[in-house]
Amino acid sequence: MPRFATLLFLLLAAAAPAQPAPAALERQERRLSLPDSDSEPVPEVRVAAGGVTLLLFDTPLDRASVELEGRERFRFVDVGERMLALEPAADLGPGERLGLRLRFSDGARPEQAVFVLVTRPAVFDGRVQVFRRAQSIPALQAALAEAREQLKAKEAELAALRTRSAASGPSGLALSGLLGDRGVKARQINILRWQRTKDLLILTRGTAFRADTWGVVSVEVRNDGKAPWAPVEAWLTNLQSGERAPVLGVHARQPQLMPGEVTMVVVEVDAPWPPDTEFHLELLDASGTRRLLVPHVVL
Template identity: 50%
Template sequence: MALLTLSLAAPAAAQTQPPAREQQQRQVVLPNNPNEAVPEARVAVGVATYLRFDASLDKASVEVEGRPARFRWVDVGERLIAVEPSVDLGAEERLVVRVRYRDGASPAVATLVLVTHPTLVDKEVEVVRRSRTVEALEAALAEKEAALAALQAVSGPAGLVFSGRLDFKGVQARRIELVPTGPQSGLKVVKGEAYRATTWALAVVRVRNLPGQKPWGPGEARLTRPNGTPVKVRSVDMDKAQLAPGEEGLVALETEAPFWDAGEFLRLELLDKSGTRRLSIPEVKL
């Protein structure tokens, strides 16, 4: 009787084993059109499926439907999402995986659905974005050109008004009169101008890098009131990448909204990126 009981129990145990499925590696292409079908990845209990993407992912944006109830584990890497379901999905069950790319290219979001196939399972799925057609690239270029034209249209005086950087009080301009006459660190101030508006001030200085010196470019600008209070410098730029020996260039530095008196002298210092070549103008009215 014991032998008979064993022979009847063995088929029942075998029926609880998950069906053997052929493991595959394949590629799916993400659609550019939201009306196109979402690609599928086939998963199965006891098998880890690796979704490999062609660009870096925003890990914080990963969404896996049914997690954690339907999955033994989910792992997210720089370009990888790995999943292993704890049970096979139902015949009509489709669980969505959604993640955003970090590069912002189109499509910006990758969406797949996980399904269970009776005979196949995806061990590894390469997820790629479809190469854009010439027509799509031309349309994108036209859109960018239109945006650039709109930006250029408001980058002049009208743009200053729209942004609030120029109001009815206008801009006061004056020359920087007391410029040093001698060289400093192989540099010389040729001349300068100062501009003052309600929300900003601007110092523009023409600098000459004397012959025989190394190339120079501004790395930092400092403005200080007579009492030692620093003035915040928003930006410092030059009309050239760097000044070759004997070359001149315009250096412009923009400050925060003026809180000092227009007749007050400020100390201006320009330093290169190494901090070793310093140009100082002790008395600047902004």
């Protein structure tokens, strides 16, 4: 009997409709200064069920002065000396706005702070630092700290770009041994021999680059057809021996070449053959039926 009950429970659980997982809430931190005049917009504070919003003030509060519209709809409301914590029992409806008003205890201007509470999809304010005056020393210190954080992030981004440039730029080529004693030789592809085909893929220009151990063919292609084209494979055939060169990769500036567009396509190959060898290049799409032929490529 216990085994039968267990089996019945598993069957019922499998038959029950799956409940959608609740959307993850993104907690954000913000800084804001109170408006200098009544003509300025009232600051918004984003609240959400399942997340506590902390309003942190730079001035002591009059704890008895807090007026919260629809307070019965909040699961948690706590007022401290310089802090107000809020958590609604349920999200506010689309377009719904609840008012929040409180006073400061020192009697200086501005005497009060007014906010509107809203709910936004998937995001809420976890921590909001509220400054009574935009030009107060705490507000300026916070703005300076934020600017320093942004500058630090930019410096880290710049360092990453420099590292990437060193790895993939001319220095990286030299350090990796990809530049031999003879350097890189460039040769323009003669497009005067090019004939227009039924596939309506037109070679507008091209260049072949050759180093001691590698080669790159770079061609600019225009799609005069009515369908998109995406090169995914390349064949580079030696015109003397009939052998194919080992292609390492095919890279396009954009994933698909739409009708009327022009893009750059780069083919990277190993170069185990003598310099100035002549090849026949074919660029193919995934179906292999629509191709671009580039004759007489010298590497």
